[in-house]
Amino acid sequence: MDVWLGAETGLLKGVSVSRKQAVNFSSAGATRLSREQEVRALCWAAPGEAEVLVGQADGIVRTFSTEKGAFASSRRCGEPADGCFSGLLALGPALATCTETGAVRVWKEGEDEAATEVQAGGHVSRMRQSPVEPQRVATGGKENPLKIWDLENPDKPVFSAKNLRDTYLDLRQPHWVRDMAFLPQSDKVVTCTGYHQVHVFDPSSPRRRPVLEAVFGECPLTALSLTADGLTVAVANTQGQMALLDLRKGLVRGVLKGATGSIRALQCHPALPLIASCGLDRFLRIHSLEDRKLQHKVYLKSRLNCLLFSSSDPNAEAPPLKVKEEEEEDEVWDAMEHVHEQGGVHEEEEEVQEEDQSVDKEEEEEVQEEDQSVDKEEEEEVQEEDQSDHGPNHGPYSSSRCIGHISIATA
């Protein structure tokens, strides 16, 4: 699967762009969709991209195994009254969550109570992890400036940003940090605000105000993602405009067109020049960063809250399913012609049945966990490891095809 998305109706959707399929997964046991299980945060459980942590609106964090295609475990990390998750991180075996009311908690494995708790202000829109040091996290929210915390010493933030200077009329500038990202090579942090500004902060300098300020559009910026080289940043706003900004001077390099609704999550591919976006208009869009053209557009029926880009190459054709089809054909032929091979045929049939069952389970399971995927995305792009490609390269790939429907994986 190339992209994992969390929807408002509680589904975890896996989209394979190369196979042009979208599959729904929901939590074990629940066959119906449920808005209480709205997916609010997604992140990889470990750098190997084998498991996905799904944070739901009712405070439960579930683990989903990508290989098995099923939900493995779940744990309760907070009450729904605390607010929805605005950040979800994996710290080795433990995990850290952040709610919208500002409580950052670290949960050790197996325990029901939080090991560490940090109050990060009144309102936190987003929490992100530094790719270089997993213990450093950044938080920011409405009237809550950017703060960088070290989870091992949670008393005081390592860096706390200062608001911009007062305007020329001596009025206080409002600020609302919506999303942030750590720049890969250095200490710096990029944030985007609800007042359509993009700021770059440098904790190593004595200056607590932004080092660089850029403006885009007139609407609040909702999502942010750094490209692999760290020089360009992609931002998106509530009207569906996505832009690439250059971080050296703060100018708009270009605009990505196509989205019609507010974009909730944005992520650049860790290795390839691709960027995936999803939002309230129920579409997943993949643009190419070089020519800013839309490459793929997938209609996914529910409003999407967060996404995770896997490191596999979406342009590579994925053949494993074709192999299964061939096996099925062989079974049909065997069943028809040779009666004495029934033993073998039965075995193959059983395998097929198991596959079908697992596929059915996938379809019945509908995860309703919506987490703000932007956090996850940024962590992912940081964890650039050699991930196994999910399929060898196959022939020319037809781009800009729309994947319309949800289909059975073995079809």
Place this chain on the structure above:
Amino acid sequence: MDITEVPVSEKSKGKKKKTKKTKAKDMSAEGDIQDGDVDTKDGVKMESEPGASAFPPTFSVSEIKNKQRRHLMFMKFKQEKRKQKMTIRKKKKKERIALGDKAPPKEVPKTIENQRVYDETTVDPDDEEVKYDEETDEFAAYFNGLTNPKVLITTSDRPRGRTVRFCEQLATVVPNAHVYYRRGLALKRVIPQCIARNFTYLMVINEDRKVPNGLVLCHLPDGPTAHFKVSSVRLRKEIKRHGKDPTEHHPEVILNNFSTRLGHTIGRLFAALFPQDPQFVGRQVATFHNQRDFIFFRFHRYIFKNEKKVGIQELGPRFTLKLRSLQKGTFDSKFGEYEWVLKRHEMDSCRRKFQL
């Protein structure tokens, strides 16, 4: 010199054909002789003089600089085309009559609605996920019968007469509607008060240059806000042969052609304006007809004369809406999240692609 002059006079000959027939005849005589030397196109044109329908010159009418001559040539060209079309039609009609029953079915003419680009968000009635999404959206309370619609109609500040009359007529059409003067109040302050008084809808008619031109329809508890462009408003007395004023009965609602997911949301938005129990005694019906992304609102009274014939009488105001944006929460144009925004340059480029 004849050869050099011929091309120029060829074209001029064509245009002056109507005025100087003698000269044309001379030229045609010459043209026959010089058939081999002259370009085939001119030769063909010569032959077309006597009335044959071969008129495919490789020249284009736009190359002629003189406006009158160009106009005449163009008229000729059009006449030729019409003649050809008539002959083809007559031939086809003869063939149809000759074949009788075995004639191939009539070809359906291409219309923009026929050629509409298939929209992948078209709602499939069997789709579970979309069904669940719709059942639990912001209108769930209304469609489950838990709330009754209560509409507050207001305008932008300082409305002129036409807008005020429009609001009053709208209030007669929508049951349980109340009209209030705006008096410079901020909508963000009005909305919490409306919620406290159990209103379910807030309708704001925007006015520009003494004419209503916009409509903001906000579903109240936390529902989506739709912003429409209003055009073609006809008040009751401007409608020809209109009926008497609408009564207090709840009308029936007809929603036509809302096929995509966005269309479904807007359709539900309109449906939730009216109470769920239409009073058939009143014989009134409100229609929202969507065609090519324009929503036409009509309000009629009907009467069945017999089982097959029905008479309708238009009452009430008539207007056209075009959706400009759909925002997720209540009215907040600055910080709200938009579910759909009309982007003209991207969406209006293809004539056959529609969003609703």
